[in-house]
Amino acid sequence: MAAFTDPGMVTQENHRLALQKYPYDNILFTPGVKCTTCGFVKPARSKHCRTCKGCVARQDHHCVWINNCVGQGNNHYFILFLCSISLLLTYGAYASHLLLSQLLQAKQQSLEMFSNRQRLQPIPGIRHWSTGLDWSDYFASWGWALVEDVCVGGVGLLSALCMPMAWGFLGYHIYLMWAGMTTNESLKWADWRDDIADGLVFIAEEETGETFLLNTGQVEKDVEPQLAYPSPRKRALKRTLDGKPPIYPQSSDKVSNPDLQGKFTPEWRRVTSLREVDNIYDRGFWKNVESVFKPVFL
Incomplete structure (x- = not known):
């Protein structure tokens, strides 16, 4: 069953439904990232598999023992x-x-x-x-x-x-x-942990009610996750190459630059531990187990 069940391949027909499964956390997965092979915006927690030749919803890994991807459809x-x-x-x-x-x-x-x-x-x-x-x-x-x-x-x-x-x-x-993770996500978190250990990661949290300039990606406004996941806090997590806080346009530039209306220059602080970063996909052990053994198929 693990070998022959559809792991959750994302197609043009079910792409909109796949977008509704999980919210973007703006850390591991950000909106607007397009799969260059499949030609559509990648849903949160999905990954393109070169062996299966397609994007897989909540992809864990491609297993050589079953010659199939392990994803939302066959993880249980x-x-x-x-x-x-x-x-x-x-x-x-x-x-x-x-x-x-x-x-x-x-x-x-x-x-x-x-x-x-x-x-x-x-x-x-x-x-x-x-x-x-x-x-x-x-x-x-x-x-x-x-x-x-x-x-x-x-x-x-x-x-x-x-x-x-x-x-x-x-x-x-x-x-x-x-932990509310997949193997693919654990590798992404490991990259963040290594950069945090090197002092290259900074976080800024919203205090004024304004929004961050997190990314340029957009997602359709009427596409909302079906499952009840905690909303990610209004915060930005950024890597730098020199270990210095990111530089954003000064607040005085808001007037001259219309694109920065409603945005501000956040106060950055260095992240010292991965525990300071929320994993919104961790809903508690039993809910995580339920999401694996009662999957919502595409």
Whole structure:
């Protein structure tokens, strides 16, 4: 299902509906950015996939294991895929361990029975096969068991080696749900975090009721998000190359420049931590989970 379900491809027919899904946060996603390949304005949280040859709504990543993008339409199937794979690999490793341990125990029992018959002694209770073995003999016994039953041993080794990776992926995607992010967005936030650490990011918050000159992009006024997301605060977040606050036109230029009417020069302060920046897509863990497992299809 994760491989064959539409991940949420944005087309000319559903483009307007895709714009209504999520608001722009003016940090990771700004209005007016046009996809040069698809030819339309990119909806918030979408990303163009060169492999799938299209923009995907709330794109997480392109997964080579399912040969499909993971997006708004199939993210819940992908989470269930990770759950099932993790559980099956754990079961495979555990079952193989039990079968090979039984094989070693049967070998230990036959050896002790043969030894007691040779000595004409009664057969006592059979001890566990690993009792009294040092580490080299212990691992040598497992090596014998793997060779003795290659099929079970191969399944056990494959399961044991892949199990940590599957649980790691599952844990990472649970974290993404908790944080209200996608893999694509986590990479964007990582870029901001690196620039903040270098002292290159500044923030300005509205205090006068006027609006910022955030960007030149425009979005249709009657296109509003359908979901209840917190409105982004009137603030600007900017990167600079020299570590100095951005320079905007002075307030005296408002009169001479009609384009700056209703705008002002904000007071910039340096951002010291990513915690100072709001992620409006984080609506709380349970609402984030609901948005993944009850997707609104295009």
